[in-house]
Amino acid sequence: xxxxxxxxxxxxxxxxxxxxxxxxxxxxxxxxxxxxxxxxxxxxxxxxxxxxxxxxxxxxxxxxxxxxxxxxxxxxxxxxxxxxxxxxxxxxxxxxxxxxxxxxxxxxxxxxxxxxxxxxxxxxxxxxxxxxxxxxxxxxxxxxxxxxxxxxxxxxxxxxxxxxxxxxxxxxxxxxxxxxxxxxxxxxxxxxxxxxxxxxxxxxxxxxxxx
Amino acid sequence: xxxxxxxxxxxxxxxxxxxxxxxxxxxxxxxxxxxxxxxxxxxxxxxxxxxxxxxxxxxxxxxxxxxxxxxxxxxxxxxxxxxxxxxxxxxxxxxxxxxxxxxxxxxxxxxxxxxxxxxxxxxxxxxxxxxxxxxxxxxxxxxxxxxxxxxxxxxxxxxxxxxxxxxxxxxxxxxxxxxxxxxxxxxxxxxxxxxxxxxxxxxxxxxxxxx
DNA sequence: TAGATTGTTAATCGATTAACAATC
DNA sequence: TAGATTGTTAATCGATTAACAATC
Numbered sequence: 001x002x003x004x005x006x007x008x009x010x011x012x013x014x015x016x017x018x019x020x021x022x023x024x025x026x027x028x029x030x031x032x033x034x035x036x037x038x039x040x041x042x043x044x045x046x047x048x049x050x051x052x053x054x055x056x057x058x059x060x061x062x063x064x065x066x067x068x069x070x071x072x073x074x075x076x077x078x079x080x081x082x083x084x085x086x087x088x089x090x091x092x093x094x095x096x097x098x099x100x101x102x103x104x105x106x107x108x109x110x111x112x113x114x115x116x117x118x119x120x121x122x123x124x125x126x127x128x129x130x131x132x133x134x135x136x137x138x139x140x141x142x143x144x145x146x147x148x149x150x151x152x153x154x155x156x157x158x159x160x161x162x163x164x165x166x167x168x169x170x171x172x173x174x175x176x177x178x179x180x181x182x183x184x185x186x187x188x189x190x191x192x193x194x195x196x197x198x199x200x201x202x203x204x205x206x207x208x209x210x211x
Numbered sequence: 212x213x214x215x216x217x218x219x220x221x222x223x224x225x226x227x228x229x230x231x232x233x234x235x236x237x238x239x240x241x242x243x244x245x246x247x248x249x250x251x252x253x254x255x256x257x258x259x260x261x262x263x264x265x266x267x268x269x270x271x272x273x274x275x276x277x278x279x280x281x282x283x284x285x286x287x288x289x290x291x292x293x294x295x296x297x298x299x300x301x302x303x304x305x306x307x308x309x310x311x312x313x314x315x316x317x318x319x320x321x322x323x324x325x326x327x328x329x330x331x332x333x334x335x336x337x338x339x340x341x342x343x344x345x346x347x348x349x350x351x352x353x354x355x356x357x358x359x360x361x362x363x364x365x366x367x368x369x370x371x372x373x374x375x376x377x378x379x380x381x382x383x384x385x386x387x388x389x390x391x392x393x394x395x396x397x398x399x400x401x402x403x404x405x406x407x408x409x410x411x412x413x414x415x416x417x418x419x420x421x422x
Numbered sequence: 423t424a425g426a427t428t429g430t431t432a433a434t435c436g437a438t439t440a441a442c443a444a445t446c
Numbered sequence: 447t448a449g450a451t452t453g454t455t456a457a458t459c460g461a462t463t464a465a466c467a468a469t470c
Contacts, residue, residue, distance in 0.1 A: 007461070011418055015411035019391065033427065042396055045427095046463050053429065061428035062470040079417045093311050093338075097304040103391075103410050109417075127304075149420060173420045176413060180230065180314075185253060194416035198407070199314050200226035202387060203289045205405035206320070207222055209360060209384045218437070244451065256451095257439050264453065272452035273446040 010051050014078055016041065017051075021071040033064035083108045085148050086176075089163055090155035091116035091124070091133040094178060098152060100127040112146060115139050117159065136163070143170040150174045157181050167191070221262050225289055227252065228262075232282040244275035294319045296359050297387075300374055301366035302327035302335070302344040305389060309363060311338040323357060326350050328370065347374070354381040361385045368392045378402070 020041055024032055038045035052058055058073050059065040075081055086104075088095045091114050098104075099111050114126055117136040124133045134142065142148075143166070151172050153160050160179035164186060167175065174192040177183050184193040231252055235243055249256035263269055269284050270276040286292055297315075299306045302325050309315075310322050325337055328347040335344045345353065353359075354377070362383050364371050371390035375397060378386065385403040388394050395404040 009461070011415055014418065015408070015414040016393075018414070019411070035427080041393075044463060046465095047461090049427095049429070050462075057429055059428055060470060061468070062426045064427065077418065078414045079420060080414065084417065084420075093308040097308045098409075100304050101409070104413060107410060107414065109413060150416065174416050176416055182227075182252075190421060192416055192419035192421075194412055194419075196407070196409070196412055197226070198309075198312070199318060200230070201405055201407055202315060202320055203226040203229070203291065203318065204222055205361065205385045205387055205403055206290045206295065207225065207288065208403035208405075209290060209295070210401060210403075220437070246451080255439060257441095258437090260451095260453070261438075268453055270452055271446060272444070273450045275451065 006054050010054055013043075013051055014074055017048075018071065018074045018078060018080075021067055021074065024067050025071055029067055031064045032067055032070075034059070036064070080107050083110060084150055085146060086111045086150045086152055087113040087115065087139070087142070087148050088152045088154060089115050089136070089139070090153065090159070090178075091118070091121045091126075092154060095152070095154035096126055098154065099129055099131060109150070111152070112148075113139075113142055115142075116155075139163075140166055140170065143167075143172070148172060150176055152176045152178070153183070154178045161186070217265050221265055224254075224262055225285055228259075229282065229285045229289060229291075232278055232285065235278050236282055240278055242275045243278055243281075245270070247275070291318050294321060295361055296357060297322045297361045297363055298324040298326065298350070298353065298359050299363045299365060300326050300347070300350070301364065301370070301389075302329070302332045302337075303365060306363070306365035307337055309365065310340055310342060320361070322363070323359075324350075324353055326353075327366075350374075351377055351381065354378075354383070359383060361387055363387045363389070364394070365389045372397070 020037065034045040034048045037048055055077055058070045086109055088099050088111055095114060095116070099114050104111070111129070111131070113134060114131055115134050115136050115138070119135065121133045122135050126133065149172070151167050153163070153175060155163070157179050160177070160181055160183065164183065168188060168191065172191060174194070175183055175187065177193055177195045178198070180197060180199065182195065187193055231248065245256040245259045248259055266288055269281045297320055299310050299322055306325060310325050315322070322340070322342070324345060325342055326345050326347050326349070330346065332344045333346050337344065360383070362378050364374070364386060366374070368390050371388070371392055371394065375394065379399060379402065383402060385405070386394055386398065388404055388406045389409070391408060391410065393406070395406070398404055
């Protein structure tokens, strides 16, 4: 029940459960057994039951799991039942792309500001989001005036390190880090850091290529 | 020595070793011990030695590891000593951003084509890469005429599923998948699939946010 | 009721850590 | 040589799988 003891592997699988349950839901089904799910997702049914067991039971013996119920409970565990405000720091290609990415909002992640230190980008419109790029100088004020949970870091390494103090001071709750640094080693552990290292992902793929 | 038996966790850590060794290298150092590295990377020194042990030993008792040597050996393991040609399938924001992303080329990953099924995008220039968007109809010919290792999938789910047959037929070696489907369940296991599910990454972060 | 399927405990498997002889 | 540090084997820890009594 307490999220602090949940193994990392379990957390990793939760969004995938959520995705499959969403698909089952829109296919109109009502219930699913751990055995059904296990065949669909190529996991063992033991693992599925064990994973859910960490959060208490959501099923019913002899019946299985009610899809809507399990879907919404996993949503709650992932805090998708709340709205989260985000700022994007770095208005290069990647920052702009993520700001435009409509899927996030659908899960309650609302990007409400995008910042860069390049004056040439100042005031530029981002797609049809209605947002305009602001200068990094304005970030502290913006953080004071808005309730921001997550900062999305899409600036180069050096810039990322420089910005950390501001984020820590303003008690941001999480950092979604696309910069090639391990921020987790430089941030108090009250702040959650999730790294997306694209180059490293590509290297892992490269490793597995047959010759 | 045989890459098939290497635990997944070890593979995951290799690119990170590579990144740290690259930084040590450019800081001018010559050698590093597993103890030094362990403090830098917050891993146990046992784990580092055990990880490297999977590929044979690269160190020297009483000395440690020669940084240039270890860096280049890990590069070879990750196949970064070879050039890989890539095509991007899907010329939306994400596809264009990845195509522009200069870092990949630095590691030998060359994007040499970008495709979309939207006629409105046909012929559009991608940043300063010199590439122009081609229609998906042209993909099979392009795959025949060029030696492509990796396809980067940045199209929506449905499109991604439709494109798989073409990729399989043309014996692509790997798929870097940004679509919200688990392609690994639908592709022969001679083709490596690496998934980057951005929404799921964001959900994992969300889970860990303190209230 | 009988059959199905859960939650949960016990067994197995794999990965991480500890220890140390070998060696530079 | 003495000190440092490796490669590698053994011990520990954690995660996955198997089993089954409880229950709908």
